[in-house]
Structure formats: structure tokens, C-alpha cells
Amino acid sequence: MRKLFLGLLLSFLTDAATAQEIDSLFTVENHFDTTTYVSQNVKFLDFADKADGYWLFLPKNPQPDTAEVLLFLHGYGGYNPMIYGKWIKHLVRQGNVVVFPRYQKNMMLPRPDKFAKNVATALQNAQKELDENHEIVARWDNLTVVGHSYGGVIAADLAANFLAYDIPQPQAIMLVSPGTAWLKGGRLESYADIPAETKVLMTVSENDGITGDEFAILVFETAKNTTNRVLYRQFIDPYARAPITAYHNESYCVDLDFDAGHYNYTSKRALRISKLNALDYNGYWRLFDSLIACQRTGENCDLGKKDFNLGVTHDGKPLGKFEVLVP
Numbered sequence: 001m002r003k004l005f006l007g008l009l010l011s012f013l014t015d016a017a018t019a020q021e022i023d024s025l026f027t028v029e030n031h032f033d034t035t036t037y038v039s040q041n042v043k044f045l046d047f048a049d050k051a052d053g054y055w056l057f058l059p060k061n062p063q064p065d066t067a068e069v070l071l072f073l074h075g076y077g078g079y080n081p082m083i084y085g086k087w088i089k090h091l092v093r094q095g096n097v098v099v100f101p102r103y104q105k106n107m108m109l110p111r112p113d114k115f116a117k118n119v120a121t122a123l124q125n126a127q128k129e130l131d132e133n134h135e136i137v138a139r140w141d142n143l144t145v146v147g148h149s150y151g152g153v154i155a156a157d158l159a160a161n162f163l164a165y166d167i168p169q170p171q172a173i174m175l176v177s178p179g180t181a182w183l184k185g186g187r188l189e190s191y192a193d194i195p196a197e198t199k200v201l202m203t204v205s206e207n208d209g210i211t212g213d214e215f216a217i218l219v220f221e222t223a224k225n226t227t228n229r230v231l232y233r234q235f236i237d238p239y240a241r242a243p244i245t246a247y248h249n250e251s252y253c254v255d256l257d258f259d260a261g262h263y264n265y266t267s268k269r270a271l272r273i274s275k276l277n278a279l280d281y282n283g284y285w286r287l288f289d290s291l292i293a294c295q296r297t298g299e300n301c302d303l304g305k306k307d308f309n310l311g312v313t314h315d316g317k318p319l320g321k322f323e324v325l326v327p
Contacts, residue, residue, distance in 0.1 A: 054122035073151030077266030085255025112185025152178025179211025230304035
């Protein structure tokens, strides 16, 4: 039985095919708008000794007087923030505070139905820490959440049940390859309780052999009270100079500056397969930036209303088109 459980766990954590390690087609400096950066450095604080702990990332040099708060939820076993480090760094250098809950003690504990409660506790404690011990005035009225894999399931739960969890209301959520595979803990039968004003953005990948698109479609079809929801399906693009793949863990973008020292199957795999390319900064990052801007300023709210791609190839052809589904 123990061997069967471990085998199932590994199947959950392993892509249908190993993502190819390739050089980036573009460089961030040349093809991503870094003029949005207001701080050069990131202050990395560790309050994650327990399963309901968290890591806190603050903009520094210069340090802003006020900052909006973002909640970043990792996938199953991904409780080393280095796995998503370059994305976190991008968000913080734009002047945001990022809260990164641990929510797992290890790969086996706690049960998935406890994940959301641990995230809520981490968020409550982070709010207290920011209010009492830091010069930055944290703003919670535009709380925006991004969650990968199991983190996407948690984000949807928090959006539907924020009152029960006693946390600030998530105003917008982005679910990246969300799902639970053969695990079922933490799922809701319906997401109709997500408030009408909440913006919901989801992405799935063509060759996701772990969670597929089943959970994203569940949220899309049952969160009927919000018309502000859009589902993007990302496809492979084998014709680019550096082929764009479409697996479950495409959002990995390791940055060793954020290594918290926790190594397990997930973190070791991330070190092997992580790559930074147009799918990151012209895909996930740009979509989340647009969602944030739409919530805060009303700009870039045309998500789902136009064709979306990752830019152009070296010879001017569209790169990495997405299929868009709206209500």
C-alpha cells in the first residue's frame, strides 16, 4: 500500500513528458517592459517555520510609503519560494508586497482539506506583521491572488469563502493550471459563491498531464455570478526558434535568491525543468499584470476580448497563440 501511495504521488508530481530545457527566445531586458519597476531590491523575510507560516517579500531601494498586497499560492509541494522566484521578484520590484504562504509541513502533511485554513492563518499573521513592524503601509482593499496547480484550487476557495476564513476579500484571482489530479481535498462542488465583482482569470495548457483542464472548467461553469471570468488555453508552438511547450509546470521560474532551503521532489524537479522565456513574461506575468491593473485602475480590462499571443518570432510571425473562452 505504501508503494502504491508513493507511486500515485509521483504520478501527480510528474509531467506527462519532461519539459525540454531550452534557452530563452527573448531576454527580459529587451522584450519585457521593466519601466514599471519602482524598486531595485527585494527584502526577503521568513516566518515559515510551521505549516501555517509564510514568507514575506517587500520592495526596497527605494522603499515605497504604501504598497498593495498580492497573495502567491504555490503548487503541491512547492513550498520553496525559489521555484517561482523570478515572477515574485518581478511583482515586488513593481512596488507590491507579496505574501507567500507555506500551507504544507511536508509532502504528506497536512491533508489537502487543511490547506486553505493554513493560508488564511498565514494571511492574518502577515497582516498583523505588516501593520505592527514595518514602515510600509500595506493596502488590502485590492487584494489580488495568483495560484498555481493546487494553489489555484485554494485561491478559488478563498474567493468563495473569504468571510468564513476571516480574510480580506480577494478582488481578483488568477488560477494557473489549477487542479488536484486524483486528490480531492479542498475542492468545492460549485463556485457560485464567488462574488459578482470578483475578476477570475484562468490558464490551462495543452499538454498538462497532471491536472488537465477539468477543474478550470468546473470553476468557469459554476462561478456564474461573475461575468468577469476568462479561461485561456495555451498551446505548444514548435516552430519558434526556442519551441514553446505547454506542460503543467510552465510557470516555474527558479531564482536562487529566494531559496528557503526546503528540498523535496517538487523543488528538485523545478531546478531541473525551470526555464525563463516568453511564456513567462509575455504570458503568465503579462496576464497577471493586466489583471492587477484592471482591478486597481480600470486599465487593461479587455482580457478575453481580443486575440492573445506571446509576441512574435524572429521572423515576425505570431508566437504562442492562446485560445480564449469567455461567458
